[in-house]
Amino acid sequence: MSNRTYNLEERTAKFGEAIISFASKLKETSIIKSLVGQIVRSGTSIGANYMEADWADSKKDFRHKIGICKRESKETMHWLRMIAKADSKSAKECRSLWKEAHELALIFSSIVRRIKQ
Numbered sequence: 001m002s003n004r005t006y007n008l009e010e011r012t013a014k015f016g017e018a019i020i021s022f023a024s025k026l027k028e029t030s031i032i033k034s035l036v037g038q039i040v041r042s043g044t045s046i047g048a049n050y051m052e053a054d055w056a057d058s059k060k061d062f063r064h065k066i067g068i069c070k071r072e073s074k075e076t077m078h079w080l081r082m083i084a085k086a087d088s089k090s091a092k093e094c095r096s097l098w099k100e101a102h103e104l105a106l107i108f109s110s111i112v113r114r115i116k117q
Contacts, residue, residue: 008107009054012047012069015100019043019076022093031086039079043097046072046104063115070108076101 020043023036046069053065077098084094 008050009047012050012104015097015104016044016047018097018100022090022097026083026087026090029086032083035079035083035086039076039083042072042075042079043101046076046101059115063112066108066111066115070105070112073101073105073108077105 019039023040026032026036028036049065049068049072053062053069056062056065080094080098080101084091084098
């Protein structure tokens with residue numbers, strides 16, 4: 001994901017799409033199957049929660065939903081690490097996706113900090 005954009009709605013959607021593409025390429029084993037379900041849920045929910053935050057009813061609601069985006073980003077980082085361990089052939093792509101999930105987590109952390117001030 002080298003062409004980063006500052007439009008978070010688009011960036012989170014592209015990240016979710018990248019997670020789906022990545023997950024669909026993994027060799028299905030009992031361990032990978034379980035991990036894929038987790039990563040698809042967390043990786044795609046980042047964008048869905050960001051869209052909800054964008055239409056939040058209040059500052060409190062916005063902060064809550066952005067907090068969920070941050071948590072889902074961090075959870076995705078965890079599942080990527082587990083997948084890299086379970087399928088060493090996917091480690092390079094996991095690393096790339098992990099970096100993007102980490103950047104998203106940092107962005108959402110920054111937003112949450114600014115809202116609290």
